[in-house]
Amino acid sequence: xxxxxxxxxxxxxxxxxxxxxxxxxxxxxxxxxxxxxxxxxxxxxxxxxxxxxxxxxxxxxxxxxxxxxxxxxxxxxxxxxxxxxxxxxxxxxxxxxxxxxxxxxxxxxxxxxxxxxxxxxxxxxxxxxxxxxxxxxxxxxxxxxxxxxxxxxxxxxxxxxxxxxxxxxxxxxxxxxxxxxxxxxxxxxxxxxxxxxxxxxxxxxxxxxxxxxxxxxxxxxxxxxxxxxxxxxxxxxxxxxxxxxxxxxxxxxxxxxxxxxxxxxxxxxxxxxxxxxxxxxxxxxxxxxxxxxxxxxxxxxxxxxxxxxxxxxxxxxxxxxxxxxxxxxxxxxxxxxxxxxxxxxxxxxxxxxxxxxxxxxxxxxxxxxxxxxxxxxxxxxxxxxxxxxxxxxxxxxxxxxxxxxxxxxxxxxxxxxxxxxxxxxxxxxxxxxxxxxxxxxxxxxxx
Amino acid sequence: xxxxxxxxxxxxxxxxxxxxxxxxxxxxxxxxxxxxxxxxxxxxxxxxxxxxxxxxxxxxxxxxxxxxxxxxxxxxxxxxxxxxxxxxxxxxxxxxxxxxxxxxxxxxxxxxxxxxxxxxxxxxxxxxxxxxxxxxxxxxxxxxxxxxxxxxxxxxxxxxxxxxxxxxxxxxxxxxxxxxxxxxxxxxxxxxxxxxxxxxxxxxxxxxxxxxxxxxxxxxxxxxxxxxxxxxxxxxxxxxxxxxxxxxxxxxxxxxxxxxxxxxxxxxxxxxxxxxxxxxxxxxxxxxxxxxxxxxxxxxxxxxxxxxxxxxxxxxxxxxxxxxxxxxxxxxxxxxxxxxxxxxxxxxxxxxxxxxxxxxxxxxxxxxxxxxxxxxxxxxxxxxxxxxxxxxxxxxxxxxxxxxxxxxxxxxxxxxxxxxxxxxx
Ligand code: SF4
Ligand code: SF4
Ligand code: SF4
Numbered sequence: 115x116x117x118x119x120x121x122x123x124x125x126x127x128x129x130x131x132x133x134x135x136x137x138x139x140x141x142x143x144x145x146x147x148x149x150x151x152x153x154x155x156x157x158x159x160x161x162x163x164x165x166x167x168x169x170x171x172x173x174x175x176x177x178x179x180x181x182x183x184x185x186x187x188x189x190x191x192x193x194x195x196x197x198x199x200x201x202x203x204x205x206x207x208x209x210x211x212x213x214x215x216x217x218x219x220x221x222x223x224x225x226x227x228x229x230x231x232x233x234x235x236x237x238x239x240x241x242x243x244x245x246x247x248x249x250x251x252x253x254x255x256x257x258x259x260x261x262x263x264x265x266x267x268x269x270x271x272x273x274x275x276x277x278x279x280x281x282x283x284x285x286x287x288x289x290x291x292x293x294x295x296x297x298x299x300x301x302x303x304x305x306x307x308x309x310x311x312x313x314x315x316x317x318x319x320x321x322x323x324x325x326x327x328x329x330x331x332x333x334x335x336x337x338x339x340x341x342x343x344x345x346x347x348x349x350x351x352x353x354x355x356x357x358x359x360x361x362x363x364x365x366x367x368x369x370x371x372x373x374x375x376x377x378x379x380x381x382x383x384x385x386x387x388x389x390x391x392x393x394x395x396x397x398x399x400x401x402x403x404x405x406x407x408x409x410x411x412x413x414x415x416x417x418x419x420x421x422x423x424x425x426x427x428x429x430x431x432x433x434x435x436x437x438x439x440x441x442x443x444x445x446x447x448x449x450x451x452x453x454x455x456x457x458x459x460x461x462x463x464x465x466x467x468x469x470x471x472x473x474x475x476x477x478x479x480x481x482x483x484x485x486x487x488x489x490x491x492x493x494x495x496x497x498x499x500x501x502x503x504x505x506x507x508x509x510x511x512x513x514x515x516x517x518x519x520x521x522x523x524x525x526x527x528x529x530x531x532x533x534x535x536x537x538x539x540x541x542x543x544x545x546x547x548x549x550x551x552x553x554x555x556x557x558x559x560x561x
Numbered sequence: 562x563x564x565x566x567x568x569x570x571x572x573x574x575x576x577x578x579x580x581x582x583x584x585x586x587x588x589x590x591x592x593x594x595x596x597x598x599x600x601x602x603x604x605x606x607x608x609x610x611x612x613x614x615x616x617x618x619x620x621x622x623x624x625x626x627x628x629x630x631x632x633x634x635x636x637x638x639x640x641x642x643x644x645x646x647x648x649x650x651x652x653x654x655x656x657x658x659x660x661x662x663x664x665x666x667x668x669x670x671x672x673x674x675x676x677x678x679x680x681x682x683x684x685x686x687x688x689x690x691x692x693x694x695x696x697x698x699x700x701x702x703x704x705x706x707x708x709x710x711x712x713x714x715x716x717x718x719x720x721x722x723x724x725x726x727x728x729x730x731x732x733x734x735x736x737x738x739x740x741x742x743x744x745x746x747x748x749x750x751x752x753x754x755x756x757x758x759x760x761x762x763x764x765x766x767x768x769x770x771x772x773x774x775x776x777x778x779x780x781x782x783x784x785x786x787x788x789x790x791x792x793x794x795x796x797x798x799x800x801x802x803x804x805x806x807x808x809x810x811x812x813x814x815x816x817x818x819x820x821x822x823x824x825x826x827x828x829x830x831x832x833x834x835x836x837x838x839x840x841x842x843x844x845x846x847x848x849x850x851x852x853x854x855x856x857x858x859x860x861x862x863x864x865x866x867x868x869x870x871x872x873x874x875x876x877x878x879x880x881x882x883x884x885x886x887x888x889x890x891x892x893x894x895x896x897x898x899x900x901x902x903x904x905x906x907x908x909x910x911x912x913x914x915x916x917x918x919x920x921x922x923x924x925x926x927x928x929x930x931x932x933x934x935x936x937x938x939x940x941x942x943x944x945x946x947x948x949x950x951x952x953x954x955x956x957x958x959x960x961x962x963x964x965x966x967x968x969x970x971x972x973x974x975x976x977x978x979x980x981x982x983x984x985x986x
Binding site for chain 2: 132133136156157255256258262263265266269270272273274279281282283286287290302304306307308309311348349350363365368369372376379382384404406407408409410412413414
């Protein structure tokens with residue numbers, strides 16, 4: 115299949131976004147040219163050159179992308195199409211592009227690609243379009259053109275070292291509150307704060323504090339019942355998430371990861387166990403640590419899926435009665451394609467649920483939720499675009515439902531947000547859970 | 562630690578508390594903390610339904626609280642805890658509470674002699690610091706990066722100085738934050754202010770700042786250096802001449818700058834946590850000479866020994882001639898001193914401590930769930946269920962071991978003073 119010509123490239127959507135609009139108004143062609151060339155010269159190298167020179171425009175990657183499939187194979191949503199509209203154009207014009215062009219590429223890079231890397235698996239040359247789109251985001255960041263909600267999240271990260279403007283005392287207070295609540299159920303339960311020398315630092319993301327405190331409650335129950343020696347810090351550095359990685363603010367990304375790992379070192383823990391979040395895992399395991407010159411995370415990081423696998427396999431968590439509804443499972447890109455945790459996830463699902471119905475495709479071939487890569491953080495202005503950009507996920511879920519699945523398990527915060535919207539919009543009428551929700555429901559608890 | 566010469570340094574072993582018995586006294590006992598001099602052991606204990614206290618050497622404090630956390634001994638061996646009584650929070654020191662109460666308190670900090678105790682506090686959504694029960698006169702809409710001077714008399718932090726709401730991204734980028742010292746903000750606003758340090762005389766403050774989304778530098782008493790960098794890490798004042806140094810990032814590499822000028826003549830893949838020798842003549846830092854390899858550099862010269870996982874908690878000897886640090890390779894932890902690693906590897910090691918004469922180095926280490934003290938690479942034969950940090954005697958000949966003996970079910974806490982030769986042979 116040859117790569118189709120790009121039509122409708124002028125058909126940019128009319129979403130008002132102050133972050134982009136105000137940013138654009140401040141640009142001049144000279145500034146654009148100078149910033150682009152600086153980024154290209156000082157921050158990119160052989161990899162960009164190779165990718166650009168290697169791509170034969172074959173279009174084999176197109177059908178990998180949920181945006182392309184969901185938009186009736188519109189070539190402007192194909193991976194190579196997005197590259198063609200952005201970085202190729204930049205290179206071709208040697209950075210001599212106008213502010214309107216920047217508006218377009220900011221939209222494409224920030225809201226039409228989840229950096230999910232699915233396409234890289236289908237390219238015969240392994241070209242990583244996500245990497246190329248990341249360069250576009252970096253250029254947009256350096257030009258000050260980022261969607262408002264994403265930028266605001268990056269600001270929160272910078273001011274508070276967490277993504278939701280959570281103040282130092284609010285965080286500690288929430289832990290104490292969840293501890294008290296959970297003690298009604300398990301009187302001996304603790305969320306030990308600042309316990310130096312604990313085995314594990316349990317790290318979370320700010321939305322758990324703000325909207326999903328029950329996840330902290332449930333994690334506390336699971337960790338206490340399993341007899342895990344864990345702690346949580348009483349200082350910033352507790353949030354493992356990282357939207358700065360997605361806005362292209364690499365310097366802030368590094369600062370966030372430094373705070374996170376140094377918190378682990380100060381607590382003298384052996385491992386960091388993080389909650390069910392995909393992108394944060396990518397940041398601590400791959401991107402952020404490397405920006406700081408750590409080849410691997412200095413303190414090993416274990417994703418919740420792997421941790422649950424350990425707890426169940428080692429018999430530390432016992433199942434009282436398997437969950438009865440038929441479930442399907444969303445493999446989050448960052449931990450399946452990114453880290454290969456999909457078989458462990460299946461072990462956990464099979465150990466905890468009566469009936470598991472695979473969605474297709476699955477494992478590392480699963481479609482992205484369309485929320486990841488910072489796209490959901492672009493906020494309400496792009497919500498419909500995000501939902502429409504993943505009609506294919508609705509179809510995929512519907513097919514699983516037709517085979518009996520009533521519940522979707524998604525062990526990733528962004529997947530959760532994205533799939534929740536898809537379920538509602540497309541009227542799928544399925545329930546949505548984290549793995550922790552299921553384990554909490556069905557585990558043996560002391561009476 | 563403070564006034565070490567007044568501690569008991571006679572060789573011998575003394576039972577301080579039968580912590581195993583605490584189980585019979587209280588419904589629940591949290592993890593124990595040991596005072597710097599080893600004379601006290603304490604833990605948060607549950608004394609009844611929604612009722613907590615602190616048990617110190619076999620006896621609970623008289624007062625009961627509905628919540629107690631953040632148990633911390635100060636350098637003068639006083640015991641502090643953050644306590645709440647019917648929802649009103651304050652600080653308890655050796656069982657007595659401060660008069661002022663707050664909606665929340667956290668982040669207890671001490672000056673070197675322990676006399677001054679500071680916490681961050683929030684009351685009616687106003688944020689401020691409180692030192693020895695005296696709150697700042699002004700409150701702010703948040704407070705972070707609480708930092709105290711060496712003597713504990715001065716307190717700094719980061720506060721918003723311009724009202725900015727979530728979503729006001731362009732206002733945020735104009736600079737809405739500043740450092741605050743003793744309740745008084747600097748005159749200059751920044752996009753961000755992060756880690757900061759006081760000068761040795763407590764008169765000045767230097768901080769990491771960001772003046773736009775892209776421009777980082779160091780501000781001293783509110784005045785930014787005239788150079789900008791793509792990133793910076795925490796600055797330090799020279800104890801010798803008051804100049805300010807900081808790791809700075811230039812063209813993707815890190816080096817050390819002084820007062821805005823290049824200082825070290827080479828760069829690294831990473832450079833952070835630099836520190837001065839006590840006399841201020843030398844600077845050591847944790848560096849990555851290349852991606853994925855970590856070591857210590859003294860005055861810009863890296864050790865040839867490197868570690869793959871990490872290097873952390875470096876420390877100068879009192880005479881300034883030696884440096885020790887923690888290193889980790891392939892998941893195993895050890896101590897390195899002057900570019901040489903100890904032979905043994907451990908599941909965890911704690912910050913190394915130099916003897917006052919700078920000759921010996923001791924560290925707490927963990928293997929298979931038990932703890933011991935290692936001196937100059939030689940582990941003590943006894944292992945413990947829990948252990949405090951080792952302390953050398955003022956004459957450098959003895960070591961204080963603060964250890965809980967026993968297994969998971971029982972435990973007795975002993976304070977023991979040994980000649981170091983009992984360990985080093
Ligand atoms: S969304 Fe995923 S599949 Fe589509 S272009 Fe981006 S990385 Fe490739
Ligand atoms: S990225 Fe790979 S698959 Fe896609 S068009 Fe280029 S060569 Fe073909
Ligand atoms: S949100 Fe979940 S599926 Fe989507 S990109 Fe992240 S990890 Fe991938």
